[in-house]
Amino acid sequence: MKTIKMEVTGGCQCGAVRYHTDRMLDNAHLCHCRMCQKAMGNIFAALAATPNGALKWTRGEPAVFQSSDFAERGFCAQCGTPLFYNSLDNDRINLTIGSMDHPEDFPPHNQMGTQSRVSWFANIAALEEADFPEDTAMKAANRQHPDHDTQEWPPKRS
Template identity: 40%
Template sequence: MTDTMTGGCQCGRVRYAAAIANDEAYVCHCGMCRRATGGISIAFKQVALADVTWTATSPDYYQSSPIARRPFCKVCGTPLGFQFLDGDAMDLTVGSFDDPTRFRPTSHFSIETALPAWMDVSHLPGTRLDEHAPVADRWKKALGKLPD
């Protein structure tokens, strides 16, 4: 079943709606994605270009290589995806969806450049935001509550 899912950048300037037919997503480990996002890898959901509608301001684009460009918001800097210049599909960043919980990773790409120490961090201890007073108190002072 195809659903319409929405997403956008952190500041809300760039928004999209995308027709999503399945929950499959992938993780890219290439050096270009690491540098473009500042992360150790990036999770993407591939969609047909025809299935994406920019509903507010269209994104800005950075041509990150001779073969591809990346949509982003020039105001807040949120990376929104990846698109080959000659393709009919694009990859939207899983984290930019309003509700990314639907997606599940089904594969890795550019595994030869993955950072092995970061491949499985499920064994590490975790802390909830509401349990970390120095940060939680800042949010409460600024917003009167913790962020959503």
């Protein structure tokens, strides 16, 4: 597995937990196993690893659930955002691609746990695209942390 020198930041939806790394491994992948489905509350986990020593928590720290004798999963205790999967027997931590500020930088190279892949997964690309109105009221009420580091969060409201 190749190590790539690059700056990666990310964090949870509410901004209570943020992270930074300057190295990533070339292992972006999807996991369809039932444990990942449950942990993500979704049909798969999208993950990419960084070496353990390279990851720094820059705001707050994640809560951790040991999901098996072999692995633990990190998440924000305030908003519930899944942040990582960590195999306890290696020297890397797999960050959730969706928690990264630039998830588009990590297209998956492979998938695993396919015995639990939902039957309709293969048809996702063919789904009809529905309109999603982004009205002014929704934007004004948004409490989601932006996709970049901030000095202070949440912002002071006037």
